[in-house]
Amino acid sequence: MKSLFNLSFRYKIPLWGSLLIITATLAVSTALIVQSYDDLRSDLVSSSASLGRTLAKTLFSAMIQEEVWQAFAIIRAPLHEQSDDKLVQPEMILALDQQQRVFVSSHPKSVPMLTDIRKLDDEFARLAELIVAKPGPDAPIIDFAGARRFYAAVPVAEEGARLGTLVIVYSKEVFLPRFRAGAWRGAGIGLLVLAVLLPINWYWGQRTAAPLIALARSTGDVARGELLAPPPGTYPYDDELGRLFDSYGVMVKSLHEKTLLEEEMIRSERLAAIGRLSAGIAHEINNPLGGMLVALANFKRRHEDDERAGKTVAILERGLTQIRDTVSAMLVDAKIKGRDFAPHDLEDVRLLLAGEAHQEAVEIDVECALTESVALPATLVRQILLNLLLNAVHASPASAKVICTVHVAEGQLRIQTTNAGNAIAADLMNHLFEPFVSGNEEGHGLGLWVTYQIVTQLGGQIAAESRDGLTQFRVALPLGESHA
Template sequence: MFFNLSLRFKLPLWGSLLIVITALTLSLTFMGQAYDDLKQDVLRSSEDLGLTMSRALIPLMLHDDMWLAFEMVSLPFQENSHTDGMHAESLIVLDPERRVYVSSLPERYPVLAELPTLGREFAYVDKSLGTLQEGESKVLEPPDSSRLFIVLPIIADGVTLGTLLVVHDTSSFWFRFLRLADRALWITLIVLGVLLPINWYWGQRMTRPLSLLAQHMETIHHQLPEALEPGIYEYGDELGRLYKAFAEMVAQLKEKALLEKQMIQSERMAAVGRFTASIAHEINNPLGGMFNAISTLKRHVSLDPVAQMTVSHLERGLQQIRDTVAALLVEAKLKSRFLIRQDFDDVRLLVTHEAHKKHVELAWSIATDESLPLASTLVRQILINLLLNAIQAASDGGHVSLRAAMDGDNLLIRVENDGKMLTPEQMGTLFEPFSRFSEQGNGLGLWIIYQIVQQLKGTVTAGTDAGITHFLVLLPLTEQKDGNV
């Protein structure tokens, strides 16, 4: 249906139709007026000729000088042998009995011929002459005829001597009219050739912003619409105000969506906080007993070097568990020693077993100071979680690398793996609890990393590049205090 077309087509089509109708109406009106004006010019010219001729014929008819009368009515046609549509076809002088007294074409209209004998048109003229009042002039147009008859009485001293018929063939001035019509047609085509492209350009120019606005509005039920390009329509009219209102609406919707996302994330974190707080007590009680047992063992039992190393690892592992539980509680104040190079070696020892199970090659590069003013327990937890996630994501026989180095007053940690790439959906919810970062696990590992990094006033980001997934952690040293942290 035409009315269901896009405004990009409907508005230019309506404009084009209006332009064509207007142009045709003006052209037809002009041609009709030109035809009437041309006809009136012909009648005026014929009437002027008839009046002049009727006055000149009076003395000739009074003296019954038929020969001079013939020369008189023939004279105009000798001077204008090439008709241009404005001159009469012939002149016929009738006597009082409405017979031909003399004519400019005697072979066609012979002397003393009665009008009805000259044809249907002249019979109509003869009948019309009988209805005219004495001395009345008139223009006669027989039906279905191409001739006009101008009737002029020839009167001398109140006595009607006869009647002058000025016969005009209307088809003779059609040539002039067609020339005018041809000119009008070309002017109309030129006007249409100029106005129609302008109409299509402005129609498209005006409706393209509306079309784009409609396309963006149609997506609002499925997703947040994208903001329109600011340079599409820069004017301050109704359409410009509509564009401005749409841009403000999109900004408000995005702000609302962001607030909703933050609220959902806050609710999730609050739920996790309540969950971790409920289990922290249950975990810390047995941990306290284990610490007491290890302390008693170290005081009362003489251990060989291997057993001492094993007990030391157990103690550090239990401390890691306690600090991890504390890290889940965002408001917890942890006490920990500074980070040292030995912490990196401990982390490597803890994750090596998982790497061997998947035949993953570990690449290790540590370029830091011997001691850094960072909470060692928290940094170790970051490293363990990132490396275990990387090993889990890596394919069998794949590669995982850890690089730690100083970047000014920051510790820069980069963990990479060549396993499955992160999808855009995963990137959007990567550090949310229970986000299903991978097919296995509960998604808390990265959330814990995020919480710890936030406590340390740092940043954590993720990305993929050339088939490598990387996590980048930046921890500022200037935020930490001297001594224990």
């Protein structure tokens, strides 16, 4: 039973609807059938009553004069009538005398004259008892439980003096086909109603279930972490369900935003932690490194003529220099004081990159909206620009264009670089600003890390977006006080 309730609404709604329709139709059909039975019965009662009264009246004189033939003719007449199907044809008619013996019967071969009806069969015996017990003036239908026939017993009497009884016998077998015809009619109407209503109900159920199912599926997706609301227009009506869809959409959207925010926070914290760690390590390495390089320089000076030692020292020196370069690259220091960033710095950067751009056959298009210097350290902003544009040049396909815009808005210096080329992979995007993460084989993967460190230390924000074959980096740096 529970499994029935566990069914999808897709089936449950039409099933319940069908159940209700079938129940209602059954009830109506049953009512029709009962009605047809009642109609038949009242037909029977009225026809037997009128027939009984008419026959009893004419029978009286025949019986009192002992006119057997006349009585016979009277009770046989209704049986020879071609009955229209409104009236139920009696099976047999009997005229009984006061002792419940047959005065005459319409079927003398089976029920001859003077037969005591109590000896005919049990039904007649019970009928005889009833006639003796209650000689009523009307002609009610007498129907024994389990009897094969209906009976109508009308007294043959005048002014209350009873001469005998007229018994009209109806076979239930004759009655049944008519009842069956009525019942079939009722059932037919029921089937017709079902044939019309069930498909409508099924269609309506499907229609009603569809948005619920869409909502349930979407909820499941959300629970699994796919924050996608059902597409707008899934349920375009403004009823309760429509409002539910609207609210759900809003809810999913805010969940999505919250998730994005959380991811961003985690990323920032991770980057900050990495920044702190790497800065610490860099400092720790830098201090002995400086000493080692000074010691190497001294050693070189003292052993200038030792060629073999000089080669070894040179190897050491190159290695240590590479370590220093790497470490210093990681050691971003925003506290460097210097002059403010000016429009010509942008021109410098473009010139610095011209060679690289030429090599890659990429054009750099710089749009500068600056007219005067801004209160930001020029060295650091130049480094940001260099890193971003260098990446852009490398990522661009040949003969593409890298666009760089720089402008001031809402107290921020806004830098935006855009390049064509392969999009950044989604998993890479999450770790884009971490050190030693690189989109290509060249480079040590410190460019964006350094950029991020600089931007963060300057209190700004950096965001990357890669979509539709375009990769875009946006940097916003709050303007500080002028150092000029």
